[in-house]
Amino acid sequence: MTKILNDAEDFATTALAGFANVYSRYVHLVRGGVIRSTRVPRGKVSVIVGGGSGHYPAFAGYVGPGMADAAVAGEIFASPSTAAIARVCRKAEQGGGILLGFGNYAGDVLNFGVAAERLRAEGIDVRIVTVTDDVASAPADRQIQRRGIAGDFMVFKIAGAVAEAGMSLAEVEYVTRHANARTMSLGVAFGGCTLPGSKEPLFTIPTGRMAVGLGIHGEPGIQERGLVSATELSTLLVDTLLKERPAGGKQAAVLLNGLGATKYEELFVLWNIVEKTLGSHDVEIVGAEVGEFVTSLDMQGCSLTIMWLDDELERLWLAPCDTPIFRRGETFPTERIDAAPKDEDEAPIYPPSSEASKRDATCLAVLFDAIVDALENAEQELGLMDAHAGDGDHGQGMRRGATAAKEAFHTAVASGAGAKSALAAAGDAWADRAGGTSGAIWGLLLRSWSGALSDADRLNASVIAKGARAAADDVTRIGGAKIGDKTLVDALVPFVDALEKNLSEGQPLSKAWSAAATVAQAAAEATAPLSPRLGRARPLAERSIGHPDPGAISLALIAKNIATRLSK
Amino acid sequence: MTKILNDAEDFATTALAGFANVYSRYVHLVRGGVIRSTRVPRGKVSVIVGGGSGHYPAFAGYVGPGMADAAVAGEIFASPSTAAIARVCRKAEQGGGILLGFGNYAGDVLNFGVAAERLRAEGIDVRIVTVTDDVASAPADRQIQRRGIAGDFMVFKIAGAVAEAGMSLAEVEYVTRHANARTMSLGVAFGGCTLPGSKEPLFTIPTGRMAVGLGIHGEPGIQERGLVSATELSTLLVDTLLKERPAGGKQAAVLLNGLGATKYEELFVLWNIVEKTLGSHDVEIVGAEVGEFVTSLDMQGCSLTIMWLDDELERLWLAPCDTPIFRRGETFPTERIDAAPKDEDEAPIYPPSSEASKRDATCLAVLFDAIVDALENAEQELGLMDAHAGDGDHGQGMRRGATAAKEAFHTAVASGAGAKSALAAAGDAWADRAGGTSGAIWGLLLRSWSGALSDADRLNASVIAKGARAAADDVTRIGGAKIGDKTLVDALVPFVDALEKNLSEGQPLSKAWSAAATVAQAAAEATAPLSPRLGRARPLAERSIGHPDPGAISLALIAKNIATRLSK
The missing domain is CATH 3.40.50.10440 (Dihydroxyacetone kinase; domain 1)
Structure with missing residues (x-):
């Protein structure tokens, strides 16, 4: 070690x-x-x-x-x-x-x-x-x-x-x-x-x-x-x-x-x-x-x-x-380059945004606090859950990614970004800092969701639903997982389905989200397999029996914490 | 591992x-x-x-x-x-x-x-x-x-x-x-x-x-x-x-x-x-x-x-x-040599020997059986003893060396070597096959001992005593250890002293040897240190407390087994 x-x-x-x-x-x-x-x-x-x-x-x-x-x-x-x-x-x-x-x-x-x-x-x-x-x-x-x-x-x-x-x-x-x-x-x-x-x-x-x-x-x-x-x-x-x-x-x-x-x-x-x-x-x-x-x-x-x-x-x-x-074999004639190319100026420039969208962004910033709180509290548990089937770093990666996303979101808001640009920046930061599969998925999820938003118009329930659907579609398509594969998709898709349905039935956002979060929670827990699923080797394959997928559980946890914050 | x-x-x-x-x-x-x-x-x-x-x-x-x-x-x-x-x-x-x-x-x-x-x-x-x-x-x-x-x-x-x-x-x-x-x-x-x-x-x-x-x-x-x-x-x-x-x-x-x-x-x-x-x-x-x-x-x-x-x-x-x-840096212009130099013809040629010395050699061959028997039986115990202070391979090395020496002695006898040449060949084989410090010491010991012998004249007690003294002198001088250093020398020198004294008092060889072996045994056991002696590190240094030096114990063991064989 x-x-x-x-x-x-x-x-x-x-x-x-x-x-x-x-x-x-x-x-x-x-x-x-x-x-x-x-x-x-x-x-x-x-x-x-x-x-x-x-x-x-x-x-x-x-x-x-x-x-x-x-x-x-x-x-x-x-x-x-x-x-x-x-x-x-x-x-x-x-x-x-x-x-x-x-x-x-x-x-x-x-x-x-x-x-x-x-x-x-x-x-x-x-x-x-x-x-x-x-x-x-x-x-x-x-x-x-x-x-x-x-x-x-x-x-x-x-x-x-x-x-x-x-x-x-x-x-x-x-x-x-x-x-x-x-x-x-x-x-x-x-x-x-x-x-x-x-x-x-x-x-x-x-x-x-x-x-x-x-x-x-x-x-x-x-x-x-x-x-x-x-x-x-x-x-x-x-x-x-x-x-x-x-x-x-x-x-x-x-x-x-x-x-x-x-x-x-x-x-x-x-x-x-x-x-x-x-x-x-x-x-x-x-x-x-x-x-x-x-x-x-x-x-x-x-x-x-x-x-x-x-x-x-x-x-x-x-x-x-x-x-x-x-x-x-023979050595190569080489000419040394003394300095590494400079890192390009990475301070992002945000498109112009309306005052309304800036206010929306400020409200959304609070939700990132909820996400980070949720993941910090659950880091160890998620790690243990992951250790049953993976390499045990899921909790660490999620916390690292979410923290980076929150910081990027706050920076964007402070730099005058609208809701769409700030959310996109948060997604990129998450992917960049968390690394791994879950980092890439969460980066994609936030970036896709941001596509439905705007830096000019006010945010509303319908835009949120559209963003959620886009996120679910992209994660499923690009990530290559489908329902039943025991991944985050198993919780994400039922969540988006429920959110869409609840909103279309005229429920207010906080209620619709909360109910959808409950659906996500149940779906995430149902990812716990009852038989070996990872291959034929023992005892490795058996470790995941009875343990839910940490990616799905993370998603449900985040949805639930946002629901709590929305209801305030 | x-x-x-x-x-x-x-x-x-x-x-x-x-x-x-x-x-x-x-x-x-x-x-x-x-x-x-x-x-x-x-x-x-x-x-x-x-x-x-x-x-x-x-x-x-x-x-x-x-x-x-x-x-x-x-x-x-x-x-x-x-x-x-x-x-x-x-x-x-x-x-x-x-x-x-x-x-x-x-x-x-x-x-x-x-x-x-x-x-x-x-x-x-x-x-x-x-x-x-x-x-x-x-x-x-x-x-x-x-x-x-x-x-x-x-x-x-x-x-x-x-x-x-x-x-x-x-x-x-x-x-x-x-x-x-x-x-x-x-x-x-x-x-x-x-x-x-x-x-x-x-x-x-x-x-x-x-x-x-x-x-x-x-x-x-x-x-x-x-x-x-x-x-x-x-x-x-x-x-x-x-x-x-x-x-x-x-x-x-x-x-x-x-x-x-x-x-x-x-x-x-x-x-x-x-x-x-x-x-x-x-x-x-x-x-x-x-x-x-x-x-x-x-x-x-x-x-x-x-x-x-x-x-x-x-x-x-x-x-x-x-x-x-x-x-x-740059590569070297190299020219490959296709074959390794052949091993020189290593079949040894022994000097001419008398029939009497050949008969002596045949008698001595039996003693190598005793040595190998002793070490085979004690291999594990010697290893454990060595593990307290060294790397635990003493028993293995001694068995390997003694077996090679026995084979070399038999080969030499079969090729018509006299007692002196056969004993020298056995010493070289021991050193070559056992490796390590104990291999070198035993090779030196047998080779020095052989110097007192002859390929012409009959072996007698005085020649054996002279050989023992030469062995003790060379091992002490070239090996660089003196009495009290807790090595094989602690048993070898008292053994040779006792053998010389017993023979000079006119005791028959088997009795003189047997008594000397008892002296060696006591001296070997007395090498067990009562306090840390290997340095300042713990717990390593403490491991050797109370355990005798395996090299001294091996020597005593060999002396005792030869005594048993001589008395038959």
């Missing part, structure tokens, strides 16, 4: 700053990430990677000639915010367009996806490749649903090599997708990891057992079984991966990755056997790598990744590369 | 083989170590480093252009044997002489020292630099008594750079000593490490506490205290090291080293503060490194090392270097 820290809250950003200081010859620190500190040819495709922190050297350690141009870093195990992704991209972009690479996780898909849309709206060509190498997370015929683990490193290495060769964005995208399609991993874990500031590990594996196919944040795998010898472990990993050997697959790039607390000596012992096991199956290993490439804090375990090479992939895999944690 | 292994017995050698396979572009595996697999200019000084295993990337990871020419690897936390060191040196030597670099530990000093003597006898110029950077292990005015920890990496980097520049052996030795004198480290540990195959950690640190100045094998430190914030930890490390800042010391190479289970993110968090703390003391950091450079299996903790630079050291510290785990 983490022993060196000042404040768990700023652990990830401090670690990134320390990294950037040590490796200043490779990177400049910018808000939310790092970009190369050496000159990049104008017009080169920018390969920008990222995800949550806690996976060092993923992803900041990959930045340098021959690999990534920039990396975006979220909080520990949480996706970076849309705003952070867009910000880092703008600083790294060189006129050749951007390839965004990240592992396939809901929060990252959402945040990188929305960031890509924003950048495209600004005239930057952005393509996305999500890495989907973990064979334990979905069957071969649903490869696009698989999550990304240590394959990230290999796929990004290929992307970086194609971009460095001066190929077009379309070519970089094509080859990177091709590389991802030919990359498969399987991992095992012997012990759980502990979040900075936590006393207990995120999950545990009983002594003498191992979890096969466990994800890099403790997501469930295929099975739990007794520990085996290094030879049996090699057979398990190799045999599983060879089931997806493509026709004619012979040359393979191979990566044996340690998750954090499994030491190099152990990896080398295993490698000594894996190398022979692969050889006995007539696999020709090219450029093997053994070490820590995608970790999971101090998790005990390892994964084996195979990328099946063709001539082009082999050339790209072996191409020179010079990053803080991985060097291959 | 170690989860990936087949057999704890061959863990270290298998890990080394796996390492050499992955990094075959840098190294060839040879028996007991690795040597560069790229051509080295004829006449260049060879920098050869080494020590126990379990410290990856120390020491095999340091081999490559700009740093080491070869690394010798012992068993986990145990010095490599004299024979292994000499063998690896012979393979790496290029006619320019050898600088041997290792951390200051008794076993390494003994084995590298004896190996150097053997190589010098063969006409190879060998110099030794022991690294003594750990300020917690002795005061500044006794720097040469300090043990070596993460400073190893920095001192070896300097040695490699001087040698690569084509300087003479004398110059390499001089500059390396100079670098060592200006290198200081202090470490802290938060949790103990576990030996492969063990279920329990070698030592523990209570929750919420940290051990300041702990060595890389769990040796005691300065104090145990409560965990502190990252900022306080930075102050503690920096302030302690700055106490030994040399006059005019301004430029400093700095290394923040992780011990194994303390993750990179934590190291970067700490670095972010250390960098500022050093800056506030007007220290100018040159080429900082943060990461795992000298580990201790899965120990939790870190150390800070400062090497105070002058112009020459600064140039050498920043000089290009290309090893499996550390690359700096």
Whole structure:
């Protein structure tokens, strides 16, 4: 567990700053990430990677000639915010367009996806490749649903090599997708990891057992079984991966990755056997790598990744590369850029607003106090609820996001913003500061809701209902969850349905809202599953039985606290 | 703890083989170590480093252009044997002489020292630099008594750079000593490490506490205290090291080293503060490194090392270097050597022997059965005894060494060796296979004893007494321990005294030996200390109270079992 820290809250950003200081010859620190500190040819495709922190050297350690141009870093195990992704991209972009690479996780898909849309709206060509190498997370015929683990490193290495060769964005995208399609991993874990500031590990594996196919944040795998010898472990990993050997697959790039607390000596012992096991199956290993490439804090375990090479992939895999944690071949002639690009002036300018809308905004500000109060009181409980199925940081993220939203709202009101602009600013702040999936969802929810409002006209019940419907629609559409998926949507949609119905029946807002909040509460509690729902691994899957979804509960809690404030 | 292994017995050698396979572009595996697999200019000084295993990337990871020419690897936390060191040196030597670099530990000093003597006898110029950077292990005015920890990496980097520049052996030795004198480290540990195959950690640190100045094998430190914030930890490390800042010391190479289970993110968090703390003391950091450079299996903790630079050291510290785990600057033009040098024909040739001496040898062979029996039965108990003060591998090492000695003796007898040659061969095998301090001591003991014997004349009581005295003298002189130091010497010297006296009084051998064995037994038991003797750290120091020295107990046990066999 983490022993060196000042404040768990700023652990990830401090670690990134320390990294950037040590490796200043490779990177400049910018808000939310790092970009190369050496000159990049104008017009080169920018390969920008990222995800949550806690996976060092993923992803900041990959930045340098021959690999990534920039990396975006979220909080520990949480996706970076849309705003952070867009910000880092703008600083790294060189006129050749951007390839965004990240592992396939809901929060990252959402945040990188929305960031890509924003950048495209600004005239930057952005393509996305999500890495989907973990064979334990979905069957071969649903490869696009698989999550990304240590394959990230290999796929990004290929992307970086194609971009460095001066190929077009379309070519970089094509080859990177091709590389991802030919990359498969399987991992095992012997012990759980502990979040900075936590006393207990995120999950545990009983002594003498191992979890096969466990994800890099403790997501469930295929099975739990007794520990085996290094030879049996090699057979398990190799045999599983060879089931997806493509026709004619012979040359393979191979990566044996340690998750954090499994030491190099152990990896080398295993490698000594894996190398022979692969050889006995007539696999020709090219450029093997053994070490820590995608970790999971101090998790005990390892994964084996195979990328099946063709001539082009082999050339790209072996191409020179010079990053803080991985060097291959000749060094690059580099020209250092002394200063990081300045942060653009981020003091927002609000559109003109009417006095009426300003007064509405001042009234709405009070509601943000209610939201923050609700979440501060419930932070610990929400965290515990989340720990049953997720990584236990839901309460922390919600409190952080809501506080930032409240501050942004107050700032906007003080700067003369109308209700629409102030609410939009609050949404952006929430997403930016909370990070992760719930941050992105709440940012989207507030921003969509604000779309129905105005900076000129008075706020009324009908506008509020329209905003609520827009929020529910966008969250459902862009977030990709539907009712019954046991997410915030399970509470949001019934809430909006009830609010709309109550208002259409002529109920006053405070009564209509209050009744809808009660509906949301019941719906949120009904998300408590009665049987395992997260996969086949035990005891991980069982932890969520009987516990409601914390996202849905948060929403109901916020709705209820606003109802109380409205009734005053 | 170690989860990936087949057999704890061959863990270290298998890990080394796996390492050499992955990094075959840098190294060839040879028996007991690795040597560069790229051509080295004829006449260049060879920098050869080494020590126990379990410290990856120390020491095999340091081999490559700009740093080491070869690394010798012992068993986990145990010095490599004299024979292994000499063998690896012979393979790496290029006619320019050898600088041997290792951390200051008794076993390494003994084995590298004896190996150097053997190589010098063969006409190879060998110099030794022991690294003594750990300020917690002795005061500044006794720097040469300090043990070596993460400073190893920095001192070896300097040695490699001087040698690569084509300087003479004398110059390499001089500059390396100079670098060592200006290198200081202090470490802290938060949790103990576990030996492969063990279920329990070698030592523990209570929750919420940290051990300041702990060595890389769990040796005691300065104090145990409560965990502190990252900022306080930075102050503690920096302030302690700055106490030994040399006059005019301004430029400093700095290394923040992780011990194994303390993750990179934590190291970067700490670095972010250390960098500022050093800056506030007007220290100018040159080429900082943060990461795992000298580990201790899965120990939790870190150390800070400062090497105070002058112009020459600064140039050498920043000089290009290309090893499996550390690359700096431009790459080297390298020419690969496809095959490792063949192991020399090691089938020993024995000098001619008389039939009488052959018969004596056959009789002596039975005694080795007694030795192995004794140690096999006592292996676990000796291990437990050792765990109170050391790393718990004494029983294992003794059994391994004795078994190898027995086999070597039988082989020698079968090949027609006389008593003297067979006993010498047994001693060499013991040292080679057991490793560590006890292996070296037993190798020396048997070899010295054999010096009194003959391959021609019959064995008699006077020859045996002469051999015993020679063994006791050499072990005391070369091993550097005297009576009262609580080592094997405490039992060996009284045993030899008694044997000599009993034989001189005309007692028959079996009776004289038996009585001497009883004396040895009592002396061994008397090594149980009544108060802490290992330093000032708790609870480590207290563990040895009331427990006898396992080396002395082993000797008594062997003497007793031989007595039983002699009386038959």
